[in-house]
Amino acid sequence: MPTRDEKPARNGPAYPSAQSWPDFESQPLSRSEYVTALVHLYRGELSRSLNWRARLDTTTNWAIIATLAVLTFSFNNPAYARDTLIGGMYATLVFMLHEARRFRFFDLYRARLRMLEENFYGPLLRRDPHSPIDRWGVMVADDLLRPRFKITLLQAVRARLLRNYAFVFVLLLLAWMARLFAQAPPETALLPAGPAWLTEWLPAALVAALYLFLVAVVLFTPRAQPPELAYWADPRHPGEDVPSLDV
Secondary structure, three states: OOOOOOEOOOOOOOEOOHHHOOOOOOOOOOHHHHHHHHHHHHHHHHHHHHHHHHHHHHHHHHHHHHHHHHHHHHHHOHHHHHHHHHHHHHHHHHHHHHHHHHHHHHHHHHHHHHHHHHHHHHHHHHOOOOOOOOOHHHHHHHHHHOOEOOOOHHHHHHHHHHHHHHHHHHHHHHHHHHHHOOOOOHHHOOOOOOOHHHHHHHHHHHHHHHHHHHHHHHHHOOOOOOHHHHOOOEOOEOOOOOOEOOO
């Protein structure tokens, strides 16, 4: 028979009331329990960071393979070379934007890892109980409860552009300029009867717009600062200096 604090379930066993549950939150954690919890947290964040890092490499491999395919096709088909290379440029842009989005997630988990490594494992290995940041535990806990990206999308685009994609875009631009000055046979031109603005000025405008955008991202997008300076909210302006987790 159920007690006064227990109500029989219609289709299952009776559950005890909240008053009969053990109150673990009011009991202090021992040092071994605290260290064990942090070790498991670190392993989980490390696993997620490695998974997102592998996704970054996958996107980069896609971009490189697509670029090689575009270059091969363009030099084997001179009549379609310039238009194919422009398509390859914008395909690479799509890959870079996709990788930038993945990089923001990787950066999110990397920031937590760095906070744990600098303030827990670092002092532990130095036999120094003092952490560089006093409130690092509160910061990590707040980030777990209210996760936020640490960099903007444009900052992520800038980071991936300078790290990997700048070489790809330069290679495609050089190939396009080489084919631009090469004369294609008029009988095999892609748009032999098209107007001049469509066959000459529009492709050049597309290339110029793309590369002006890339240069503007590098020059005018602020560089992401180190985690201890910019990855965590300013206590005086909480939530205003980091973008929200827009997923």
